[in-house]
Amino acid sequence: MKAVVLLSGGLDSSTVIYQAKADGCDCYALSFDYQQRHRRELASAATIARHAGAIEHRVVNFDLRTWGGSALTDDRLDLPGDRSVADMSQSIPITYVPARNTIFLSFALAYAEAIAARRVYLGVNALDYSGYPDCRPDYLAAMQEVFRLGTKQGREGEAIAIVAPLLHLKKTEIVQLGNRLGVPWEQTWSCYAGGEKACGHCDSCRLRLAAFAELGLSDPLPYFSQGD
8 A cells, every 4th residue: 555654754753654664555755845944854854764665755845934934934033942841831832833734734645646645644743742733633634524525536435544643642652652663763853953963952852852761761862962
């Protein structure tokens, strides 16, 4: 079975492509260069796609800095740093990129229908404390209906399925799943800051580090906060 896998190169999406492979899918990885602050993640996406044995890895280019609206696409906005989990859960953070998953899923749907894929995998997680509106079950249910109504394949009764295997998992459970699947964590990238080493301070770094620490594991990524 062919499957398009949205692959950022981060902890979640890397776990997902390995899960899709374990599910018996031929994986077609899809990444996006939208001029994000952390374009460093694209190198990890390419490496993970190769390690996971993707049939193909495509990178779509467009520029969301054109209108900004997020700390990931507007350098004038500061990244939140050193926030507690309680602080992260208070409101949707400035790192939310307007309509990003809708844009990504639209590309994935077109790609999937063009190659006659049956599934689109993505690594959204409703329990992540970032609380993004486009990482929630009701959003995915609505997009599944778009997949059904907006394509020839869907109208003919064979709608492309959205598969979100991490939707209800805690970050620690995602790390455990990735360990079972053999995800090479040292090749992934989660940091929003975009440096040569992970910053250790942004929300994404802190959630990742906390998950490894809770499991009594060491995150193999190098961090600036570790003695630099």
